[in-house]
Amino acid sequence: MKYLIGTLLVLSGFLTTKAASVDTIAIFSNAMHRSIKCVVITPDSYKDKEQRYPVVYILHGYSGNYADYIRKIPGIAAMADAYQEILVCPDGAYGSWYLDSPVDSTMRFETYVGKEIPAWIDQHYRTKASRQYRAITGLSMGGHGALYLAIRHQDTFGAAGSMSGGVDFRPFPNNWDLALRLGAYKDHADNWDKNVVVNQLPGLKNDSLALIIDCGVKDFFIDVNRQLHQRLLEQGINHDYIERPGEHNWDYWSNSIMYQLFYFNRYFRK
Template sequence: MKQLARLLLLICLVQTARAADVDTVSIHSQKMRRAYKCVVIKPASYKSGTQRYPVVYLLHGAGGNFANWVTNVPVIKELADTYQCMIVCPDGAVTSWYFDSPVDSSMRFETYVSKEIPAYIDQHYQTLPEPAHRAIAGLSMGGHGALFLAIRHQDVFGAAGSMSGGVDFRPFPKNWDLKKRLGEPGTDGANWYDYTVIKQVDSLKPGALSIIVDCGVKDFFIDVNRDLHKKLLLAGINHDYTERPGEHNWQYWANAVKYQLLFFQQFFNK
């Protein structure tokens, strides 16, 4: 029994030694004149030398915050080790939708997440600071944010992923503080169209981004994701698209993120 106890202790020590490190940092926004917290996950190998790593930015959904991913899906720490990448989880201020609001100057999250945060991460961590080694993904509001930002900032991100993404929010005019961020939607959401992922596809050229999209078949965003898939096909934009059993919940996202990170690893290794 003593030998077994020693063996179990040794295994625990080895696993602990290999565990990814999690930092919580505060990143100031010059545009918004305030700071928000951000989780930074480093693979265990990070501390052992001067190796530089690709980075995956992972966005939370409406009502969430910077700690959601590491709290609700702790396996992402192991995935950072498995795929030898850093994972950065910014704060999206509950319902920013990750764009620069045209009606609220205190909401400049397109600038913050696409410019200010990557600049901070590249300055303070051992990153590979090129689009070929930088990806962005997210769930729900964060799925919208990831695709919206990647399409508009291809000089920053080379790959993007959406899980249960709100890629066209016009069918939901009363939800998630959208009127506070964009003003009145207008007829059939015409005033909001320019801020949707569906609209951004018009400016996307084949081969410009590596894209992965997935959504549960019982998710309330399934129809807008199917519309996005069809539009990407018609535009000749290569992408991975998956529907699988699931709803709009953490059980689905905890599974989906594994496929997204595998997709990004393949992108980084090209």
């Protein structure tokens, strides 16, 4: 932990010396027949060098959008310089949960974020286009989305993280538009069971994904994160799991994203 804190302190001084580029683009979805906005952050060196870069996909939470991270954590852009990575912040719409909805054919965000966006980014940016150089993380709804997509698309992603993730939303059947995406829980429990992160674990083998999961101890998702952690231990899946003081808010996530990006940088450099 001392090494991690020291490294982050060194980076905090480095971050002020570079100028990453922040672009808002639109990526067309063949699955949903529409273009959707996305923020792409490239390091300062991207303008001058022909090198290729790892990519971290960062998913927003319920009621958020593609611009959340750059607006609420302005320092995140400089992390692209610090780690020489491309950061991609897609829009997951209002309450998509990054699923291909079984009850609403206009909401196919598993296909969009899990397949279409990475393919588009690899075609239009100088990426290291392999799973070993792609990671995905997110907060709250996006934490669910990141783990859900990474486990189901291990050919695309090599590492995944979650910050305050809604990794099992079944205890919250009346919240966050979930019934609009999956049908009412009392009538469509099978849809809910099939689409929670904890029920994706049978498709996960040890070290098939590098995983980092964290949640604040006063967060309303702490219990489901603890249960996920226990399930991973029982299944013998290596992962980093962090609990620390914090709630479900941007104060927590502004700190958490620094640890997540540090973790992914170490993964890319192995």
